Amino acid sequence: MGQWKQQTLSRKNWMAFTGLFLCLYLVIHLAGNLQLFLPAERAHRQFNLYSHILSGNLIIKAISYILFACIIGHVVYAIIITVANNRARKIRYHYDRRGAASKWYSRNMGLLGTIIFIFLVIHLRDFWYVYKFGRLPMDADGHKDLYLLVVSVYGELWYVILYVICMVALCYHLLHGFFSAARTLGLYHPRYTHAVRVFGWVFSIVICSGFAAIPLYVYCLK
Amino acid sequence: MRIRLKIWRQENEHEPGKMMSYTLEDINPHMSFLEMLDTLNEQLLKDGTRPVEFDHDCREGICGQCGIMINGRAHGPLKNTTTCQLHMRTFTDNEEIIIEPFRASAFPVKCDLKIDRSAFDRVIQSGGFIAVNTGQAPEANSIPIGSPEVEAAFDAAACIGCGACVAVCKNSSAALFTSAKIAHLALLPQGQIEAQTRVRNMVNQMDKEGFGHCSNTEACEVECPQQISVLHIARMNYEYNKAQILKK
Amino acid sequence: MLDAKIPAGPLEEKWNYYKTHAKLVNPANRRKLDVIVVGAGLAGSSIAASLGEMGYNVKCFCFQDTPRRAHSVAAQGGVNACKNYKNDGDSVYRMFYDTIKGGDFRAREGNVYRLAACSASLIDQAVAQGVPFGREYGGYLNNRSFGGVQVSRTFYARGQTGQQLLQGAYQALMRQVGAGNVQLFARHEMLDLVVIEKKARGIIVRNMDTGALERHGAHAVVLATGGFGKIYYLSTLAMGCNGSAIWRAHKRGAFMANPSWTQIHPTSLPQSGEYQSKLTLMSESLRNDGRIWVPVNKDEQREPNQIPEEERDYYLERRYPAFGNLSPRDIASRAAKERIDAGFGIGPLKNAVYLDFSRAIKDQGEDKIRKKYGNLFRMYEKITGVNAYLEPMRISPAAHFSMGGLWVDYELMTTIPGLFALGEANFADHGANRLGANSLLQASIDGYFIAPYTMANYLADEIKAGPIDVRHAAFAAAEENVQQQLHLLMGIQGNLSADHFHKALGKILYDKCGLSRSKDGLEKAISDIVALREEFWQRLYVPGGYAINSELEKAGRVADYLELGELMCYDALTRNESCGAHFRTEYQTPEGEAMRNDQDFSFISAWEWTGAGKSPLLHKEPLHFEFVTPTVRSYK
Incomplete structure (x- = not known):
């Protein structure tokens, strides 16, 4: 295993593993959040119950540690890889039109990733931190009232806009990231790579529009 | 055709290089890109200056020796084409063409457009x-x-x-x-x-x-x-x- | 008298006899023997790799930045081997006969038979290396047919057979380099041969990146530096192909054989202007479906498609009804030149003929033609910007392959003991005309299967010699000689480029020592070349310094070409007959066909260098035909 660290391909493998785990988490996260689309009263109680169950479960706790490890791993490897890549060409091109040969978002995964990371920090501070360490009122069932927090945060227009922009960034990040991860892990069969690519597109658009719809919906409710 | 060129000139691996400008008149559009560089070199030689060093050999797209960045693209603006298969008809009259060596730390520049791909x-x-x-x-x-x-x-x-x-x-x-x-x-x-x-x-x-x-x-x-x-x-x-x- | 040292006995036993009686070097002693290989194309890479595998200390030199770029890479069509996979009656003997007849009975029986006999092993070797030869759906190897033969014996890897075979050899070489058995010196050019006590003992090379001269000693030196067809300037060869290594060896005592025999390939793209640097080859296979013609009227102004059928002259079909458009290369090229010289050429420079696919497209449909030749049509459009599905291609003959080269005996050893020449650099097996798909074969066979045996036979006696000391006076003298020439070239400080002289020389040779030659023309060519050479040494200008300097490289090569070109003319002048690629206008039948003279010219001309400005000395190696009877080659 010691050798893994030194090779470009194994670093990319870690990027792929962590990235795909984060993708999986996005699905779970979105599935939970879809409860917000329920009629207001039901959404209020069910969402708070759901959050309560999640926060108390040991397995979920373990997964959340893996999740944080993945985020950190993904970021750390991204930095290591970027530094190495920059070292692979010390002198820049005087005139550069290489962009014509590839998609802009495939070349700017680092930038998109940075936007997502900043978003993540804000997002965690506003919800996770407050839920965990802040003082939240209790709802009728005696659970912390996260729903109220969500509704109040998404009531702010600027926050909704920021959220939507970040989801667009995430969408582009996934558009490239999903299929790229499959390639990195060694999926080379032409038919299946194409299927994965199409699935990746659908996945990125569904997930990101799902996430983006929530604040818009909540904002409109107000 | 009239062609304006900006070419990377570098004496050797250790000295820094810079872009230099040249102009060529009466370029035949049927010339290959490398023949255009030959023409430039003939002109430089007449002026008593050092011709531009560039990699080339078979000039039919199979040996893989030629390879330069032309207007910011590897092997020039055409897709799936080597530099030697590129012809001047791809460019327009009075166009400025920017020529650089392939760049990568693993491919050090040896002289002008010549690189080390060992x-x-x-x-x-x-x-x-x-x-x-x-x-x-x-x-x-x-x-x-x-x-x-x-x-x-x-x-x-x-x-x-x-x-x-x-x-x-x-x-x-x-x-x-x-x-x-x-x-x-x-x-x-x-x-x-x-x-x-x-x-x-x-x-x-x-x-x-x-x-x-x-x-x-x-x-x-x-x-x-x-x-x-x-x-x-x-x-x-x-x-x-x-x-x-x-x-x- | 030159002795080729061909073993006696029946044709099919000669090589076996040689192999079983040749001396061997035991594995422990191989480490004590150094071998230099100059050139890393198919012949050079294969011998360097083979010797490395056997355990010799090998140094391999090439002027390219890596061996994978050697011009073997550009061969398109295929490689011949008499595997008889098609069950169509092929055999070693048939392949031998086709090759010796194709060469117009100007090659040695023993050599040609060995070439055919070893051909099957090459296919085995290449497949084992991973060369992706074309296959049938059942998974077995496929063959295609090629000019000049009646069986299908050509193995191919799409239109890039040379590239794939070279990769096989290159990878084998790289494996030995990685294992430390072969030292690779890329971007090094050989500028002199060192001969000590009449044996080849080393070379002087120039590091083309630093300009430094280096001495390398060895117990044997192999030259596998390819052909010198680039002497015509416009040719199908790569820009860097040159004759310098073999020429400098020639000046140290190695004889040059039949230097004027150059194959002019009929289907190349025509020159389009003065600036042109190279002529691209279009595969000969196009002649399977294309029809060659010129207009009947000299001053035809119409577009080709507007010229009605009755005003077209399908001259190959007219002159050679039996073979038509599939006549052998020398004949097709000469017929094209005859029409062009008579003023019927087409194109802006009136230097080409049409290769027309309209009938094939009408008969077989565009799809079928696209399937067969799609890549060639694409290449044609890339270079000319013309869609050949809609109008005929323009083609013209171009210098392609040197049948001549350093004289070698049956062991591939030159007249200097310890100096071997392999592949196109020697004159060996093709006679006066090479058949298609035989060049890759010869280069590989020489390197994989012949030289490893014959070199061991020589090296067995060199074990006692001990390491070669590069401080020997002969090394110093050779280095001094090279240094002086470089200074001389740099010092002229005239005002004309090396390319200028190269183009002028190419034109003289193409006009007077190309497709057709005559006594008057050749004599004129010799005096023109002498004058050009004098001008070269007075008016050449080499800018820049001694480190990376393409102009200096070119100047050295052109200096050699200016001497080699003269020898070619001497060679053509003294051969008063027409054979294969060598066509003397004085020696033709009333219908304009080549007239061979077996009575007086059934020999190989081997030339000895006698010094600058002196006439070369001719040695004859008579050709004995014990097993076949030379006949007249007729394709009518």
């Missing part, structure tokens, strides 16, 4: 072969290989080693070059026995030479004169992962 040789030395000595070969037809498999191997083996994949890659990755050889040999039954050591050694050497990581932007396939598919990179990853998992 890193590729060392990648092949590390395992890009089937270890058969002269005289050991069995009867050729004793190993039947399906036509589709052999054609797929050919597609990978068609690589001319020009380095455009590295030049166009934002990370200067040599993944397409290395994977083309790995895939060529992995697709053939003769190449199976060494498949695991081959992929490990070649990837190791590729890293040692200072090439970057592959981020699957697929630009390399677009510029590759032989249209080598990026799926070979995935194939290399597969072979690599398999080799690492099965390693004893």
